Amino acid sequence: MKFDVAVIGAGVVGSLITRELSKYDIKIALLERHNDCAMGATKANSAIVHAGFDAKPGSLKAKLNVRGVELMKRFCKELNVPLQNNGALVVAFSEEEMPHLDELLRRGEANGVPELKVVGRDELRAMEPNIGETAVGALVAPTSSIVCPYELTIAGVENAVTNGAEFIRNCAVEKIEHKDGEFVLSTTQGEITAKYVINAAGVHSGKIASLIGDDSIEIVVRHGDYYLLDKSQGSLVSHTIFQCPTKMGKGVLVSPTVDGNLIVGPSAEDIDNGDDVATTTVGLDKIYTNAIKSVPAVSLRNAITSFSGNRAHPTSDDFIIGPSAVNKNFINAAGIESPGLSSAPAIAEMVECIMLELTGGLEKKSDYNPVRPEPVRFRHMSTEERAKLIEENKAYGRIVCRCETITEGEIIDAIHAPAGARDVDGVKRRTRAGMGRCQGGFCGSKVVEILARELGVPMNEITKFGGESKIMYHKTK
Amino acid sequence: MFDYDLVVVGGGPAGMAAALKAREEGVEKIVILERAETLGGILEQCIHTGFGLHYFGEELSGPEYAGRFIEQVEATDIDVYTDTMVLNISEDNVVTAVNNSEGLMQFKAIAVVLAMGCRERPRGALSIAGSRPAGIMTAGTAQKYVNIDGYMPGKKVVILGSGDIGLIMARRMTLEGAEVKVVCELMSYSGGLQRNIVQCLDDFGIPLRLSCTVVKTHGKDRLEGVTIANVDERLQPIPGTEEYIECDTLLLSVGLIPENELSKDVGVELDRVTNGPVVDEYRETLQPGIFACGNVLQVHDLVDYVTEESQIAGKGAADYIFGKKKGGTYINTKGVDGVRYIVPQRVNIEGKENLKLYFRVGQVFKGAKVVVECDGNILSSRKKVKLAPGEMENVTITPEMLENMTKDSEIIVRIEQ
Numbered sequence: 001m002k003f004d005v006a007v008i009g010a011g012v013v014g015s016l017i018t019r020e021l022s023k024y025d026i027k028i029a030l031l032e033r034h035n036d037c038a039m040g041a042t043k044a045n046s047a048i049v050h051a052g053f054d055a056k057p058g059s060l061k062a063k064l065n066v067r068g069v070e071l072m073k074r075f076c077k078e079l080n081v082p083l084q085n086n087g088a089l090v091v092a093f094s095e096e097e098m099p100h101l102d103e104l105l106r107r108g109e110a111n112g113v114p115e116l117k118v119v120g121r122d123e124l125r126a127m128e129p130n131i132g133e134t135a136v137g138a139l140v141a142p143t144s145s146i147v148c149p150y151e152l153t154i155a156g157v158e159n160a161v162t163n164g165a166e167f168i169r170n171c172a173v174e175k176i177e178h179k180d181g182e183f184v185l186s187t188t189q190g191e192i193t194a195k196y197v198i199n200a201a202g203v204h205s206g207k208i209a210s211l212i213g214d215d216s217i218e219i220v221v222r223h224g225d226y227y228l229l230d231k232s233q234g235s236l237v238s239h240t241i242f243q244c245p246t247k248m249g250k251g252v253l254v255s256p257t258v259d260g261n262l263i264v265g266p267s268a269e270d271i272d273n274g275d276d277v278a279t280t281t282v283g284l285d286k287i288y289t290n291a292i293k294s295v296p297a298v299s300l301r302n303a304i305t306s307f308s309g310n311r312a313h314p315t316s317d318d319f320i321i322g323p324s325a326v327n328k329n330f331i332n333a334a335g336i337e338s339p340g341l342s343s344a345p346a347i348a349e350m351v352e353c354i355m356l357e358l359t360g361g362l363e364k365k366s367d368y369n370p371v372r373p374e375p376v377r378f379r380h381m382s383t384e385e386r387a388k389l390i391e392e393n394k395a396y397g398r399i400v401c402r403c404e405t406i407t408e409g410e411i412i413d414a415i416h417a418p419a420g421a422r423d424v425d426g427v428k429r430r431t432r433a434g435m436g437r438c439q440g441g442f443c444g445s446k447v448v449e450i451l452a453r454e455l456g457v458p459m460n461e462i463t464k465f466g467g468e469s470k471i472m473y474h475k476t477k
Numbered sequence: 478m479f480d481y482d483l484v485v486v487g488g489g490p491a492g493m494a495a496a497l498k499a500r501e502e503g504v505e506k507i508v509i510l511e512r513a514e515t516l517g518g519i520l521e522q523c524i525h526t527g528f529g530l531h532y533f534g535e536e537l538s539g540p541e542y543a544g545r546f547i548e549q550v551e552a553t554d555i556d557v558y559t560d561t562m563v564l565n566i567s568e569d570n571v572v573t574a575v576n577n578s579e580g581l582m583q584f585k586a587i588a589v590v591l592a593m594g595c596r597e598r599p600r601g602a603l604s605i606a607g608s609r610p611a612g613i614m615t616a617g618t619a620q621k622y623v624n625i626d627g628y629m630p631g632k633k634v635v636i637l638g639s640g641d642i643g644l645i646m647a648r649r650m651t652l653e654g655a656e657v658k659v660v661c662e663l664m665s666y667s668g669g670l671q672r673n674i675v676q677c678l679d680d681f682g683i684p685l686r687l688s689c690t691v692v693k694t695h696g697k698d699r700l701e702g703v704t705i706a707n708v709d710e711r712l713q714p715i716p717g718t719e720e721y722i723e724c725d726t727l728l729l730s731v732g733l734i735p736e737n738e739l740s741k742d743v744g745v746e747l748d749r750v751t752n753g754p755v756v757d758e759y760r761e762t763l764q765p766g767i768f769a770c771g772n773v774l775q776v777h778d779l780v781d782y783v784t785e786e787s788q789i790a791g792k793g794a795a796d797y798i799f800g801k802k803k804g805g806t807y808i809n810t811k812g813v814d815g816v817r818y819i820v821p822q823r824v825n826i827e828g829k830e831n832l833k834l835y836f837r838v839g840q841v842f843k844g845a846k847v848v849v850e851c852d853g854n855i856l857s858s859r860k861k862v863k864l865a866p867g868e869m870e871n872v873t874i875t876p877e878m879l880e881n882m883t884k885d886s887e888i889i890v891r892i893e894q
Contacts, residue, residue, distance in 0.1 A: 227604075228601070275697070276608075277608065277609075278606065278607045278608040278609075278693075278694075278695075279606045279607060279609075280606050281606040281692065281693075283606075284604055284606060300604060301602075303601055303602055303604060304599065304601045304602065305599070305600070305601030306601060306604055307609065383573065383581065386575065386581050387580060387581040390575065390577070390580040390581060391580060394577040394578065394580075395577060396577075397575050397576050397577035397578070397579075397580050397581070398560065398562075398576065398577040399512070399562035399564075399575060402512065402562065403738075405562075405564065408577070437596075437599075438596045438597070438599060439599035439600065439601050440599075440618075441596055441597050441599055441614075441615045441617065441618050442596065442618075444614070444618055445618060445621050445622060445625075445626060449626070459626065459628060460628055463611065463698075464610070464611035464698075465611075465698075466698075467697075467698040468697075468698035468699050469610060469611035469698040469699055470611060470699060471611050471612075471622075471630065472622055472626075472628035472629065472630050473628070473629045473630070473631065473632060474628070474629055475627055475628055475629070476623055476627045476628065476629055476653050477653055477654065
């Protein structure tokens with residue numbers, strides 16, 4: 001398989017880079033070692049578009065975060081991904097912490113973050129009545145938003161594929177050689193050649209760079225556990241509530257999600273194995289203890305799931321974006337930890353600029369379409385809209401996931417979409433079937449049935465998330 | 478808009494019994510809305526026997542028990558919509574539902590019976606640390622894979638929770654050739670029926686470990702093992718007691734939650750202990766004309782009691798439809814000293830018939846007395862050999878007992894050791 005560009009890693013960064021490059025008349029492959037996109041840190045993070053006051057002024061993180069906030073609006077509009085501007089609060093829990101807020105305010109202003117202000121106890125309580133007793137004040141960041149990171153990634157890949165990019169799943173890159181001005185990638189899907197390689201491999205970006213002899217990227221795997229609470233808890237707070245940041249990151253947050261749940265987390269612990277996403281008792285305990293300091297009404301009785309993600313923390317403490325010193329046609333987009341999601345559109349724009357520079361300019365496609373059509377979201381429709389939809393296609397009249405009100409039609413759409421769902425978790429992330437309070441207890445087997453039918457395979461070949469994650473074995477006696 | 482006297486939400490044993498009773502009482506236009514492809518509810522996947530001993534005096538399988546009611550429903554002109562999901566109920570009793578043949582439908586009702594059943598508590602509610610591979614599911618989901626879809630969801634099994642579905646699935650998986658290594662129960666007693674412990678575990682040599690839980694799951698793609706540990710009196714894992722057990726499947730039987738999302742939407746008040754609606758002795762919720770019965774009201778141990786309760790709701794709905802004024806003065810019931818809850822929560826002191834108060838205890842009692850009292854007077858006292866949280870109990874209240882009660886009285890049920 002021959003390409004002009006191979007992007008390694010289909011997380012939010014790889015997805016949006018591929019999408020930006022798909023406007024040009026070049027052959028692009030997006031390589032993903034898993035059975036789906038958004039399988040790494042992208043599917044397990046805080047889901048916040050940060051205002052940009054946290055990063056050190058002058059850093060790439062600061063610059064791309066602030067630019068990312070601007071671009072995110074256009075990206076989400078074109079890709080039809082919900083973006084909710086709910087604002088953020090960094091809360092001080094003692095008078096000693098108040099100077100931290102002023103420091104963050106100054107840093108934010110230096111980074112060009114608009115509308116920042118510090119408020120006292122009363123104003124804070126008026127904004128968030130459920131805030132903890134000990135809160136004395138907060139930094140208010142009105143430009144902070146929430147977005148669903150995997151929805152954004154899936155939409156980006158879908159749009160890139162519609163515009164001609166190729167999405168290759170289960171494609172782990174094992175070796176890279178540079179021959180006759182081209183990279184030859186040995187992968188689990190065979191040999192792939194490309195003139196340019198973009199390294200967006202997340203926690204594994206250091207390992208991928210070292211395949212061409214670039215050992216400059218040092219990634220520490222920073223593990224974080226989260227709780228997700230039932231939708232009945234989604235309105236406990238309206239803003240994203242942070243505590244004062246520490247050396248290990250922004251600390252534990254409590255925030256509504258765009259889908260109406262409440263997310264609590266993350267813990268932060270450095271670990272060795274980038275693929276180890278097992279939650280830990282210590283981590284889960286820690287986030288709960290911290291969360292109830294911010295919002296005492298947070299109760300684990302309402303937890304519907306817990307999960308964890310691994311951030312790619314670069315020892316240099318800043319994003320690593322640009323041509324490798326070993327080979328300039330190998331572009332790193334590495335060490336993307338927080339505010340990586342917020343910065344992703346700006347990272348894509350930056351890599352696009354680098355590509356234009358390296359190639360001396362690229363021809364635009366005449367038929368490029370930046371819009372990903374909005375998927376059917378039955379749960380958000382009025383009675384009249386629903387009636388009309390079902391009249392057009394009866395599959396929208398069959399509710400498969402009762403907790404989230406997801407129809408069979410939406411699941412079929414998700415399977416047949418460009419770069420569509422191939423497993424149960426893929427259906428879940430595209431449609432929300434199985435995301436609700438019963439966690440797929442009732443609809444899980446129906447989703448397996450629909451996947452098997454639509455993909456034309458027996459039920460026991462359907463997996464939870466690819467690989468050996470089979471759900472059923474042999475037939476009963 | 479379709480006009481009905483009674484809309485029944487849910488066509489499991491509760492919904493069918495309520496609809497049939499209402500019909501027997503003379504209600505004409507009745508419709509049952511069922512989300513599954515057939516009537517029968519969860520009984521359809523319960524292919525083991527043990528149903529109907531109280532109600533029919535014989536031992537039936539789940540589908541057989543359901544079948545008797547399905548036949549009766551089919552013999553009437555009660556309308557049935559299957560594969561039909563109710564989306565909401567408005568305050569003026571308009572039920573909106575959807576399916577893939579008729580599309581969106583609205584049913585205007587004089588009375589509504591809520592009979593949506595319950596769901597299983599998922600893993601997420603337990604905060605078990607570890608990876609999230611395939612092979613971790615609720616016992617009921619596994620039951621559907623095995624009994625309905627005909628596929629085995631695992632070969633080496635650990636079961637967490639000794640609720641009845643977990644016990645039944647321990648036997649079912651064993652009969653299908655799987656190895657069930659252990660059933661772990663967090664509490665110091667099982668929440669399941671004694672007869673299920675004997676017939677599903679003891680008879681197959683499957684160990685039941687009490688005061689023990691799963692503290693970690695292992696495995697990347699498919700489950701490879703779990704770590705279990707003993708717990709102390711505060712139910713916290715005891716360090717040093719961890720034990721690794723190799724398995725590819727973890728089945729969860731850790732509690733059932735009444736599915737009251739529709740009830741909440743229409744403003745029905747719920748009981749914090751049962752997670753079901755607050756009802757009076759006719760099973761009417763605090764929302765006039767809306768009744769509830771079966772597992773949506775309280776999680777039952779035996780379907781026979783579901784049938785009994787649903788007939789009361791069906792009768793109550795019929796009376797409401799015919800405008801038979803029930804009037805009266807309502808007082809509260811209250812469970813104390815080991816009694817976790819009582820259904821119904823409200824009783825009419827002008828009632829003219831015997832009524833039963835159903836309850837569950839919070840721990841195991843041996844040789845204790847169940848005492849019913851009101852305003853300091855003991856109304857009844859009965860010694861029981863054994864009381865266990867897994868078994869629903871009841872006491873009878875007679876019209877004579879109600880005679881001297883006033884609007885400020887409270888009926889108290891307690892356990893005396």
